[in-house]
Amino acid sequence: MTDHGQRDSESNGNGNGESGDGNTEYGRKKFKRSRSHFADRVTADGTDGWPVEAGRYRLVVSRACPWASRALISRRLLGLEEALPLAVTDPIQDDRSWRFTLDPDDRDPVLGIRFLSEAYDARETGYPGGVSVPAIVDVPSGKLVTNDFQQITLDLATEWTALHRPDAPDLYPEPLRDEIDGVMDGVYRDVNNGVYRAGFATGQEEYEAAYTDVFRRLDMLSDRLAERRYLVGDHITEADIRLFTTLVRFDAVYHGHFKCNRNKLAEDRVLWGYVRDLYQTPGFGDTVDFDHIKRHYYLVHTGINPTGIVPAGPELSGWLTPHHREQLGGSPFGDATPPGPPPAAEMIPAAGHP
Incomplete structure (x- = not known):
């Protein structure tokens, strides 16, 4: 939902404070x-x-x-x-x-x-x-x-x-919707949109308030995920998808580019394990293109990065290291099955993944 460049960072024309790159x-x-x-x-x-x-x-x-x-x-x-x-x-x-x-x-x-x-x-x-x-x-x-x-x-x-394909997962199970909605609300406000509020702040007080919200919520999520594999229930739901898309970009762009630099995600044992677990799950990492992510943020946001230099790092090989999250129980898809390989036309080029 991004509409960067002259219009903005990444908004989705929606205006919900998301980075859909639109509005x-x-x-x-x-x-x-x-x-x-x-x-x-x-x-x-x-x-x-x-x-x-x-x-x-x-x-x-x-x-x-x-x-x-x-x-x-x-x-x-x-x-x-x-x-x-x-x-x-x-x-x-x-x-x-x-x-x-x-x-x-x-x-x-x-x-x-x-x-x-x-x-x-x-x-x-x-x-x-x-x-x-x-x-x-x-x-x-x-x-x-x-x-x-x-x-x-x-x-x-x-x-x-x-x-849906046969045996597709239920990503928004009705019995869990109230809990999913509650978790997603905090994630959206403080994490998904919070990193943007920090990155595009134009005053110190505004920036520090957003920065505080981001890490307060990340600490809460780290505590929540310390003894459970997924945010709600025992398999992947919409809540995990929404948190993943911000976490997977955190060290590559939000830590430095958006000044959310209290610590890197890789320095939080729980969140780093959680996001690697999802990245290595079919349907998650095979949609992520780190090359597109870095070039977009660092080249489009000229007000934040006027030199247009795209950082060479971070090293990506860590995304494929063991996470050991399976020890917490649960399974990615519950009684459902994982998706097959992505269509050939949708494969991520070598420059975009570990």
Whole structure:
């Protein structure tokens, strides 16, 4: 949900304070994530006019964006690769929005557009807000359906069930939803969005308040995960997906670039083990591109990194080291099964992984 560059850091045009890279406001103002302007839903009964239909929609993401990464992981775990085809943007935006420069002729081969903003314009002419990812686009009309990063993954888990792969996990189990929602609320406010509040702060007091929130919440999460493998229940849920996408970027960008530098994640035994456990789980690490992540943050956020230097580190081999979290019990998918290998076209290039 990022809409960096001239518009902002990574916001998702949503404005929820997430880094979906779409709608964030910073600079002289206090960092604020805007609400998703396009909050239609794709549902089983088509209540909003967008029924679940295999192949009808295109999921547009940046692998650099943590908000888009949520949708990438959910889609993989649920086996929706064929039902919801993927479009991956260049990690570097310009002032015309996310670009399809990774594709031949710099155009998305299905939508036929060069910039994601064209799908936004097809939906609402002259829309003045940020252009963010993740975005679901209706292929027949070329119109944006939704950029609501908070709702997209919940709907993938609960509304797209007819198209899930056999034995797909229940990422948002009904008996645990209240607990999941409570955990996700704190994670969103203090961690997912907290690192942005720290990174784009324009005053010392504002920065220190965000910094305090980030590490207070991380300490609470470390305590929670010290004796349990996953955040809620005994297998992976939506709560783990939402925490993972920030933690996996922490040492590479948030520790230095966003000044969240009390300690590295690798220095917290519990959280480092937890995030490696998830990274090594099919559907998580195989969606992460560290090359895209670093180039996006360090090259797009010119106000924070005016030299445009992309750090050479950190060393990535540690992501594949044993985590021993299985000793806590539980299993990644409970009674479900892991997803198969990612489609060949979606494999992460060698530069992006350990």
